[in-house]
Amino acid sequence: MDKETLPRWGWLLIGLFAMAIIANTLNIVVLGPAGLPEQFQVITVITLMAPVLIYIGVWYDEERQHYWEQSQEHIAGDVLFVFVGAAVGSAIALVAIVDIGLPRLLQDVGAMAAGFMLSWGLFWWRNPTLYRAEASR
Template sequence: MDKERLPRWGWLLVGLFAASLVAQLVNAVLISQGILPERYQVITIITAMSPVLIYVGVWYDEDRQQYWENPRERIVGDVAFVLVGAAVGSSIALVAIIDLGTWRLLQELVAMAAGFLLSWGLFWWRNPDLYTMETDG
């Protein structure tokens, strides 16, 4: 894929849209089978979108290209950490506040923040060298 075809925000929007479509398909199956209650469907959306938020930056930024030199197993492990972190973080937050009587939008925003923060935190924990600033001198 040509990075220059779209600006970074364009790739981010395309990725988030695709992740949203996949998450909605998964939700349709899980909800229709009775596996996931409808009020928890935001967890799959957050889980699908979190790798997009992290990896578009890693893919697009020139100073982070060394990440792609890691072994494939390492990258797959990182993706697994991101997915599990997003699912666990958003689940814990949503379960903690879902019965408090707050607006659904507020519940989903809190779950989104918790899921994204935990997933990015786990990614950073596994790859702290990607986010260190090199200083001259």
């Protein structure tokens, strides 16, 4: 994949769209028939989109290329932390707000914010040097 083919937002859009299709297919084919309530199916979408939001920046930015020099085990651990953080964060947020009576869109946005923030927080916790230059500004 050539970074120069598309701008950053183009790669982000393609990645998020692909993950939304995969997550919704998983929801329709597996999780829906297994009994997962519809209002909780957004957790799957958030969980699959979180790595795209985090890793497009790490892949695209030149000053973060040293991340890819780490061991495969470390990178796999980071990906696992991102997935678990997104799933747990969005699930906790949804459980807390699903019965309040908010519109479905607000519930989904709240779950997305919580899931992404927890997953990014765990990623940052495992890789604090990756963002050190921005923190010192």
